[in-house]
Amino acid sequence: MLKVSNVSKNFGAVEVLRDISFSFAGETSVVITGPSGSGKSTLLHIIGTLESPSGGQVEINNTDPFTLSEPELARYRNAVIGFVFQDHHLLPQYSVLENVLVPTFAFEQKPDATQRAHELLKRVGLTHRTSHRPGELSGGERQRVAIARALINQPRILLCDEPTGNLDTATSETIADLLFELHRVEQNMLIVVTHNLALVSRFQQHLQLLDGTLPKVRNEMEGG
Ligand SMILES: Nc1ncnc2c1ncn2[C@@H]1O[C@H](COP(=O)(O)OP(=O)(O)OP(=O)(O)O)[C@@H](O)[C@H]1O
Ligand SMILES: [Mg+2]
Numbered sequence: 371m372l373k374v375s376n377v378s379k380n381f382g383a384v385e386v387l388r389d390i391s392f393s394f395a396g397e398t399s400v401v402i403t404g405p406s407g408s409g410k411s412t413l414l415h416i417i418g419t420l421e422s423p424s425g426g427q428v429e430i431n432n433t434d435p436f437t438l439s440e441p442e443l444a445r446y447r448n449a450v451i452g453f454v455f456q457d458h459h460l461l462p463q464y465s466v467l468e469n470v471l472v473p474t475f476a477f478e479q480k481p482d483a484t485q486r487a488h489e490l491l492k493r494v495g496l497t498h499r500t501s502h503r504p505g506e507l508s509g510g511e512r513q514r515v516a517i518a519r520a521l522i523n524q525p526r527i528l529l530c531d532e533p534t535g536n537l538d539t540a541t542s543e544t545i546a547d548l549l550f551e552l553h554r555v556e557q558n559m560l561i562v563v564t565h566n567l568a569l570v571s572r573f574q575q576h577l578q579l580l581d582g583t584l585p586k587v588r589n590e591m592e593g594g
Pocket of ligand 2: 410411412531
């Protein structure tokens, strides 16, 4: 369960988000659209607990993550949230397999982590690339590694910031297909920021940001 209540965000005197409220439950898919600078990434970072709101409240599974201490929050984020960034953020010196395993290094590792990494790499179609470095992959392949890495700890919420932003149309389509397929298998909440309006109709929920606000909200709370 994700509940965002009257969230605002200021950077100094600049008000980037204002009075944002919505609530989603369970296995749903949400797309966030809006013009450049409307606050999409900022909102995603707040949901992902990477950035704290200036006002309002975020609840994930009945916990306000921002009341946790810094080490507790790091552990919470690692367990609950998966993040796919626009420009993949893979570590160049590590292999594909090691990159997928990075989120399991921070805290005690589950015994089957390596097995799960191999399974995820199979699902994203990269079995033949496990020992390559990111520099030896195409853009679409790197994004697929980033998706596998984001899913390694079985997060309940998968956040993607323009995951297909740097890819051609055909590759974007393939990555979107992959995200939805994994969303079904993992039964997580999928939240995607995109400029690709062709993708919007594939999502169950749509948040349209305009100048840091949500002028109209179509979501479960309003039954629409
Ligand atoms: N750390 C920061 N310090 C100051 N201003 C910031 C910071 N992060 C974002 N902003 C400002 O907040 C506004 C919203 O930024 P954000 O990155 O959330 O937009 P966006 O909707 O993701 O845009 P895009 O589609 O271009 O990625 C912008 O005007 C930006 O300059
Ligand atoms: Mg952005």
